Amino acid sequence: MDYANLISGGHPQALPEDRPLMNSRVLGMVNFGPVFRKPVLEEGSPFLSLRMTSADEKGFVEQWTAGPAQASVSGNLVYAHDGEYLFCAAEIPASERCRNLTRKTYLAAFELMDELGYPRLFRMWNYIPRINEDNADGLEIYRDFCAGRSEAFELYGRRRHLPMPAATGIGAQGGNIAFFFLSCRSGRVTFLENPRQMPAYTYPRQYGPRSPSFARATCVQHDALGVLNLYISGTASIIGHETVHRSDLMRQCDVTLENISLLIGRDNLIRHGIETPADLTLRDVDFIKVYVRHAEDIPAVRRRCREAFAPHANIQFLNVDICRSDLLVEIEGIITVPLRADGTQDGAGLNPRWLVHEETSDQ
Numbered sequence: 001m002d003y004a005n006l007i008s009g010g011h012p013q014a015l016p017e018d019r020p021l022m023n024s025r026v027l028g029m030v031n032f033g034p035v036f037r038k039p040v041l042e043e044g045s046p047f048l049s050l051r052m053t054s055a056d057e058k059g060f061v062e063q064w065t066a067g068p069a070q071a072s073v074s075g076n077l078v079y080a081h082d083g084e085y086l087f088c089a090a091e092i093p094a095s096e097r098c099r100n101l102t103r104k105t106y107l108a109a110f111e112l113m114d115e116l117g118y119p120r121l122f123r124m125w126n127y128i129p130r131i132n133e134d135n136a137d138g139l140e141i142y143r144d145f146c147a148g149r150s151e152a153f154e155l156y157g158r159r160r161h162l163p164m165p166a167a168t169g170i171g172a173q174g175g176n177i178a179f180f181f182l183s184c185r186s187g188r189v190t191f192l193e194n195p196r197q198m199p200a201y202t203y204p205r206q207y208g209p210r211s212p213s214f215a216r217a218t219c220v221q222h223d224a225l226g227v228l229n230l231y232i233s234g235t236a237s238i239i240g241h242e243t244v245h246r247s248d249l250m251r252q253c254d255v256t257l258e259n260i261s262l263l264i265g266r267d268n269l270i271r272h273g274i275e276t277p278a279d280l281t282l283r284d285v286d287f288i289k290v291y292v293r294h295a296e297d298i299p300a301v302r303r304r305c306r307e308a309f310a311p312h313a314n315i316q317f318l319n320v321d322i323c324r325s326d327l328l329v330e331i332e333g334i335i336t337v338p339l340r341a342d343g344t345q346d347g348a349g350l351n352p353r354w355l356v357h358e359e360t361s362d363q
């Protein structure tokens with residue numbers, strides 16, 4: 001596999017025997033690179049390419065692997081499942097306003113989850129080019145998107161209980177709106193809120209005709225494996241429902257990091273009925289994506305994040321717009337926690353692998 005070609009937006013070619021990338025254990029792959037391509041099946045696995053970097057940046061491929069998976073396509077949904085987890089990616093075709101197509105595509109995704117038997121939706125990622133620009137009606141595209149998504153949750157929720165999962169709703173450097181999500185069949189799923197922030201789905205109408213549909217985090221517990229995965233939503237400098245420190249990058253970083261610390265802290269976990277052998281802190285967060293509005297702010301944000309997170313944490317910095325035009329930075333991550341007192345675990349639950357450019361140059 002020519003990873004460099006893959007990351008730079010080329011089509012995957014035949015795999016070398018020693019480096020099975022798109023094999024049957026791959027639930028899905030998401031390329032964070034310079035070219036948008038709608039999700040397709042490549043070498044038997046779902047593959048979505050997001051335009052998230054400039055041509056001269058390294059980029060990376062996020063690979064979700066689990067058990068032997070079956071992959072297929074249904075309309076504009078491309079998916080794979082392994083008996084416990086479902087990965088599904090979709091493009092929302094370009095239009096002058098996205099509410100209706102967002103609602104339609106989201107509803108199709110919920111139906112698929114149900115039909116395949118993976119009803120426990122636990123993490124969604126939404127990539128929205130021109131997120132702060134206006135649609136044909138003068139409504140911000142993010143708000144238009146939120147309206148369609150909210151309608152899908154409401155309509156589907158009349159038939160099936162479907163709590164809102166952890167999510168990210170962030171800009172992209174081009175292409176069309178695309179989302180991918182993870183759901184599971186038997187993991188014990190808990191949805192967390194942050195006492196310092198109003199639940200997003202209760203935001204007042206000043207932020208749009210319908211509020212964003214997501215929780216602050218989702219916890220998936222696999223008691224048989226002795227492990228818990230905590231998926232942290234994109235988090236920003238919002239207290240209550242208001243953006244704070246509108247023009248102060250470093251204060252926005254601090255509030256964002258404080259929000260995550262509070263969210264994963266012992267008091268909040270216990271409030272949601274979750275017990276872990278040790279207190280969780282920022283040092284436990286991994287697979288951290290840091291979204292930064294202005295490219296020139298990345299070095300300062302990088303320094304601050306390197307202070308806050310563990311040295312071994314996987315961190316990627318992406319220069320994209322953020323869901324509110326007064327937000328300068330946003331952070332998401334994942335924590336994997338052994339549940340047994342002796343620290344043993346019979347599996348890691350579901351984490352991604354990041355194949356970054358340096359790792360691929362010797363392919």
Ligand SMILES: C=C(O[C@@H]1C=C(C(=O)O)C=C[C@H]1O)C(=O)O
Nearest residue numbers: 167168169212214234236238323
């Ligand atoms: C930063 C916030 O929201 C962002 C938008 C989200 C969405 O619309 O799915 C989810 C998390 C963040 O990426 C927030 O409202 O606190």
